[in-house]
Amino acid sequence: MFIEYIVGLSGLIAAGLFIYGLKAMSSPVTAVSGIVTAGYGMVFVVGATFLNLFNVSPDARPHLLVNVALAVVALLLGCLWAGWRGRTVQMTAMPEMVAIFNGMGGGSAASLAAVSLLSDHATSGLHLSVTIVGALIGCISFTGSIIAWAKLDGRMRKPVRFGGQRFFNAALFLISLALGALAVMQYGTPEGVLPGILFFGAALLFGICMTLPIGGADMPVVISLYNAFTGLAVGLEGYVMGNPALMIAGMVVGSAGTLLTALMAKAMNRSLSNVLFSNFGDTTSSAKGPEGEMKSADPSDAATSMRYASSVIIVPGYGLAVAQAQQKLYEFVKMLVADGVDVKFAIHPVAGRMPGHMNVLLAEAGVPYDMIYDMDDINDSFATTDVALIIGANDVVNPEALTDKSSPIYGMPILNAYKAHQVFVIKRGSGTGYSGVQNPLFFQKNCTMVFGDAQAVLSKMVEAVKALGTA
């Protein structure tokens, strides 16, 4: 009895610390203390859970030693593997890592449901239904996250699409539900085992099939959605297990994750259903590009005009990260700042591969966050800026999104880099962006292309500014 109070209260304290930590994480100043606070909560509640060892059901007592050994081994294996992967992964590969860790949580929630279904403790139909719903969501999150990881990791390059796919997926979903219902109705009888197993198979398969047709560019939104799914599954299984800490933590993440997903989808100007059910990228091949000539310039010429500009706004895109050129860029920026140039970074909400990803990549290179501006804060400044330097970004500065209704990216908010007096674009070649659309900005009079790998171009720019000497 006493132990139950201690364990129950530890869950309450942990849930409080989680909410406090999440709140702290929503500001850059307190963010680090936030995750540490949440971490203490987790250590505390996991430690307290071991007190439950004194409280196991009578049938489980003979197995207690084996079970504890298994628990310790599983904890160690999980922590060591994930800790090692999390510590060694490249910052650019962060989105797929988050996907994997999230999928693991979904799988864990699904396994809780599986045990509840297999146990013969009499529970109400309501309990069983909640178990099944939680299991379904957890399974989708588990296999869906693995597919998302494979896509972002480049193991699965093309979306898998076939005729009648939507119908097939809907049918698979209904079959999962029906099998789940069957498992609930025949719970506790030998006949109930097979539908239960088939239910898990169908739910896992549905997670795969649901994610397969979604393109790589939309994966961040999908990962965020599955993050919310896992939270929801954990919350529901928490109800089944009678553990309020799981219910609160799971549901807080479920709603926070849903809001984050909506914010991300909004930043891409697409609704969630659009991401999930429309095959983006199929229809864009017919778009014809604007006519005209691109001007190109030498890196050193571009660097010189930036050195003598009074203000520069830098628009980094994922191409910068691919070229691993963030460090070089910041080196270049520091030289400009030392020479009295006012330099700012402008980040589009979907720059990088996930909202906020570009900020992380710049932060990794040492760029202080007060030099980095959101789209809404900086968009009015472009018109009064001497130079806009665009590196490895394309669609997010395409003015066609504002004007051309036939463009596939029409309506997406963009950075108004085209309004700057002079625009430099560092780009590998004259090809199109993620959406497959040509960018009329590159043909504008005030725009000059600097072709080449971002790393090489920026090195030349640093050299050029060095050669000019400090003022």
Add this chain to the structure above:
Amino acid sequence: MMDSVTSMTFIIALYIFMLAAFTGYVVISRVPSILHTPLMSGSNFIHGIVVVGALDVLFNATTLTGQVIGFVGVFLGAGNVMGGYVVTDRMLAMFRPSQKPTTEKKGQQ
């Protein structure tokens, strides 16, 4: 009598879910977009609390099947917790205001 207790726990559970959902919404609603990725990872860490449920299941396992599923559950949950923490911590450690890094770097060199 039993029924009314069960339905009461269910209703209380719905209250908990409602309040928790509002909490999550309010806590996140004013977040700047630069923190979206760390926050997603941070909330990913928090739902790792599922490992607590998995531990309880494994402690009470009586069959081999139960032990296997429980083991997998604890392993996956532990990975969720540890991975989520490490990744979030790494990302957040990089956010610094402009004065600090210059002094730090000078100190290192």
